[in-house]
Amino acid sequence: MTNETDLSFEDEDGVPKPAATKPQPTRGGKAKKYVLSYDGKTSGLYKLYLLDFFMRIITIGIYSFWGKTRLRKYIWAHHSLAGDRFEYLGTGGELFKGFLKVLPILVILFAPIIMAEVYPILGLFYIPLIYCFGIAMYGAIRYRYSRTSWKGIRGYLDGSTIKYANLAFGRMLLNIVTLGFAIPSSDIAKHKYIMDNSYFGTQKAEFNGNAKILFGAYIKTMLMVGVLSALIIGGIFMASTSVGALNQELIAIFITVGIIALALVFPIARSIYAAALMREKMRGLKIGHVKFMCTVTAGDLIKHRMANTLILMITLGLGFPYIVQRNIRFYARHHIIMGDLAAFEAGQAKDHGLTSGEGLEAGFDIDAGFF
Amino acid sequence: MSVTIATSTKFYDGKTSKAHTVSVMLSGSILYIRSEDGEDLATWSLQQLNIVSHPAPPLAGTICSDKALDARLTIEAGKNWDYLKSRIPKHKRRGLNLPVHWASFAAYGGVAILSIVFLFMMFPRIIGNIAYVIPASWEESLGQEVMPSIVGTDKTCSAAKGQAALKRLVDRIETKMNREITYDVRVIKNSYITNAFAAPGGHIIIYQNIIDDADNPEELAGVLAHEMAHVELYHTTRAMVRDLGLGITLSLIFGDTGSIEGIARLLSQMSYSREDETEADMHAKKTLMALNINPSGLQGFLRRIAKSEIDLDFKGKEFLDYISSHPNTQARIDALEDTSNRKYPPTMSAQDWDAIQNICTKSKPSVFKKK
Numbered sequence: 168m169t170n171e172t173d174l175s176f177e178d179e180d181g182v183p184k185p186a187a188t189k190p191q192p193t194r195g196g197k198a199k200k201y202v203l204s205y206d207g208k209t210s211g212l213y214k215l216y217l218l219d220f221f222m223r224i225i226t227i228g229i230y231s232f233w234g235k236t237r238l239r240k241y242i243w244a245h246h247s248l249a250g251d252r253f254e255y256l257g258t259g260g261e262l263f264k265g266f267l268k269v270l271p272i273l274v275i276l277f278a279p280i281i282m283a284e285v286y287p288i289l290g291l292f293y294i295p296l297i298y299c300f301g302i303a304m305y306g307a308i309r310y311r312y313s314r315t316s317w318k319g320i321r322g323y324l325d326g327s328t329i330k331y332a333n334l335a336f337g338r339m340l341l342n343i344v345t346l347g348f349a350i351p352s353s354d355i356a357k358h359k360y361i362m363d364n365s366y367f368g369t370q371k372a373e374f375n376g377n378a379k380i381l382f383g384a385y386i387k388t389m390l391m392v393g394v395l396s397a398l399i400i401g402g403i404f405m406a407s408t409s410v411g412a413l414n415q416e417l418i419a420i421f422i423t424v425g426i427i428a429l430a431l432v433f434p435i436a437r438s439i440y441a442a443a444l445m446r447e448k449m450r451g452l453k454i455g456h457v458k459f460m461c462t463v464t465a466g467d468l469i470k471h472r473m474a475n476t477l478i479l480m481i482t483l484g485l486g487f488p489y490i491v492q493r494n495i496r497f498y499a500r501h502h503i504i505m506g507d508l509a510a511f512e513a514g515q516a517k518d519h520g521l522t523s524g525e526g527l528e529a530g531f532d533i534d535a536g537f538f
Numbered sequence: 539m540s541v542t543i544a545t546s547t548k549f550y551d552g553k554t555s556k557a558h559t560v561s562v563m564l565s566g567s568i569l570y571i572r573s574e575d576g577e578d579l580a581t582w583s584l585q586q587l588n589i590v591s592h593p594a595p596p597l598a599g600t601i602c603s604d605k606a607l608d609a610r611l612t613i614e615a616g617k618n619w620d621y622l623k624s625r626i627p628k629h630k631r632r633g634l635n636l637p638v639h640w641a642s643f644a645a646y647g648g649v650a651i652l653s654i655v656f657l658f659m660m661f662p663r664i665i666g667n668i669a670y671v672i673p674a675s676w677e678e679s680l681g682q683e684v685m686p687s688i689v690g691t692d693k694t695c696s697a698a699k700g701q702a703a704l705k706r707l708v709d710r711i712e713t714k715m716n717r718e719i720t721y722d723v724r725v726i727k728n729s730y731i732t733n734a735f736a737a738p739g740g741h742i743i744i745y746q747n748i749i750d751d752a753d754n755p756e757e758l759a760g761v762l763a764h765e766m767a768h769v770e771l772y773h774t775t776r777a778m779v780r781d782l783g784l785g786i787t788l789s790l791i792f793g794d795t796g797s798i799e800g801i802a803r804l805l806s807q808m809s810y811s812r813e814d815e816t817e818a819d820m821h822a823k824k825t826l827m828a829l830n831i832n833p834s835g836l837q838g839f840l841r842r843i844a845k846s847e848i849d850l851d852f853k854g855k856e857f858l859d860y861i862s863s864h865p866n867t868q869a870r871i872d873a874l875e876d877t878s879n880r881k882y883p884p885t886m887s888a889q890d891w892d893a894i895q896n897i898c899t900k901s902k903p904s905v906f907k908k909k
Contacts, residue, residue: 251548251557268646268650270649271652271653274656316610317555318550318610319609320554509557512554512555514553514554514555515552515554515608
């Protein structure tokens with residue numbers, strides 16, 4: 168199901184995105200096309216964010232679990248696919264309980280790191296912390312799947328949290344060792360583990376992405392950042408070895424111009440790879456006979472992100488709910504679901520009832536704000 | 539009597555994603571959900587209905603039953619919906635209430651609170667005790683780093699005879715100290731400050747006024763023994779770790795001197811706890827008596843401070859500063875009472891005392907070298 172594919176976590180713009188749709192007239196043939204339909208209002212989001220903001224102040228932050236839940240309920244409910252709305256079934260109480268559950272673990276994880284300032288050897292405790300990020304990530308997805316319903320059928324994430332954490336941690340090490348060249352294959356491998364364990368009820372998803380397709384975009388991204396960095400470093404080096412009074416000024420100018428150029432180029436360069444990854448994540452995905460397509464181009468993504476940044480800057484951050492709205496619309500606009508959804512049927516997954524999914528994962532929910 | 543709530547509306551039974559077109563009838567307190575073939579797909583009792591979402595255009599109202607939490611029946615907004623809603627028990631109208639396991643909630647809450655208690659009450663104690671394991675050499679470099687900022691441009695009094703006499707007194711007290719610290723005691727020429735304090739690493743500063751105001755050598759010996767006790771008992775380092783935070787302490791030890799100025803100011807205002815003061819008093823008294831020096835000197839010194847608490851014109855402000863970091867002076871004076879009726883020999887020769895009192899006739903820039 169689409170909602171599963173849409174819970175993308177690498178999107179740093181901040182919003183969980185369930186998916187949804189409206190039947191689109193098909194141009195004959197068996198494969199119908201659907202797009203996600205979102206009818207939420209910016210004003211609706213503003214109300215929820217304002218409520219959340221004030222309630223957090225009053226309740227010293229504890230309301231955040233309920234605020235987050237209301238926001239998700241709103242966003243999910245305003246998404247529809249083929250005329251059927253999505254539903255978020257989670258509760259603030261569950262998130263709060265999950266938070267209480269992991270609090271002692273967090274204390275154990277963070278206490279040695281505070282001590283690490285005195286005993287540098289305790290810095291090794293950063294390793295379990297990084298490792299736990301994988302656990303938290305998988306748990307968060309599992310929780311959201313189990314609390315997302317469409318046509319009365321819930322999502323479900325199988326697989327082992329530990330296996331995913333091992334995979335994510337191992338891949339991170341590989342990325343470091345290969346100086347980043349393993350990033351495309353790591354991203355695909357991690358996504359594959361999640362997707363191959365994703366279910367819409369009894370319907371299993373299947374992911375066959377290809378890292379080779381990503382490599383071109385990745386090289387472009389690396390080249391842009393690499394060439395620019397080399398130019399700047401080279402410039403500084405040249406300026407520092409040249410003789411004369413201009414030395415100091417030249418270096419200062421190079422550094423300033425370099426930082427500005429990097430700040431501009433880096434997001435653009437990153438978007439090239441990010442867009443390619445978004446497309447590949449959809450291209451490789453299949454649930455039953457239903458296939459997916461993402462039409463985002465690097466240009467679309469760059470324009471969208473630049474506009475977001477400008478809006479945030481001009482509104483001094485007050486435009487954030489509008490950014491959320493924009494992100495959801497952007498996502499909905501660029502995703503196509505292909506297949507006959509009327510003929511697509513799934514049964515409810517057994518043994519994963521509404522009351523069983525709550526556990527460690529609830530508290531490790533990435534949005535719970537620990538990570 | 540039966541009422542038709544809806545005709546040809548959408549129903550999902552929560553077992554499969556198959557959409558059913560149904561008509562809905564309310565007969566007595568039972569809701570009949572009937573397929574187009576006239577088959578009853580579900581019969582729900584009003585008492586067990588839950589409103590999952592209220593119809594706010596463009597959303598339709600959705601209900602489910604306690605017996606089928608995943609099932610979804612949608613009903614368009616209108617008077618039929620209003621009628622059905624009015625018949626559903628009030629507490630079930632607000633949304634789907636998943637069962638809450640209060641016992642587990644309480645258990646997790648309890649453990650979470652315990653961990654917070656650990657973090658905020660036990661952990662600072664552990665951190666405070668880190669002072670005991672910081673190697674003396676670190677402490678030394680800490681002191682060396684901050685001393686120049688505390689003293690500023692004030693000069694060190696350096697009349698040779700005075701210095702020699704002072705050193706003899708310090709060496710004598712040092713014989714009763716257990717920590718392997720070499721004390722660097724110096725008199726600082728500045729007639730505006732009346733203070734004495736110890737920095738980590740055994741650096742002890744006595745401002746000229748203390749010497750000028752002292753009536754006899756015992757007072758100076760008392761002040762010295764008191765300050766050295768702070769070092770001996772780890773008060774200085776402990777207070778520093780506590781007040782300044784580990785990060786700053788560490789950056790000092792390892793020589794990141796960016797914020798030395800601010801830290802030095804903080805350090806000179808740093809206060810010991812009342813317990814630390816009393817402990818240092820008692821330690822000083824014990825040390826002095828073991829050295830056959832009359833401990834009432836410290837008492838006399840404190841008494842003079844206590845008096846000036848009232849007599850504000852007598853160097854009022856500086857004395858008040860001193861008092862504020864040395865609280866509850868009268869209690870301390872009482873505690874220092876020597877009840878042994880011992881007779882003490884003179885602490886030092888009249889020439890030595892005279893030399894110390896004239897120590898500031900010569901002075902040189904304050905330099906803090908590695909010991």
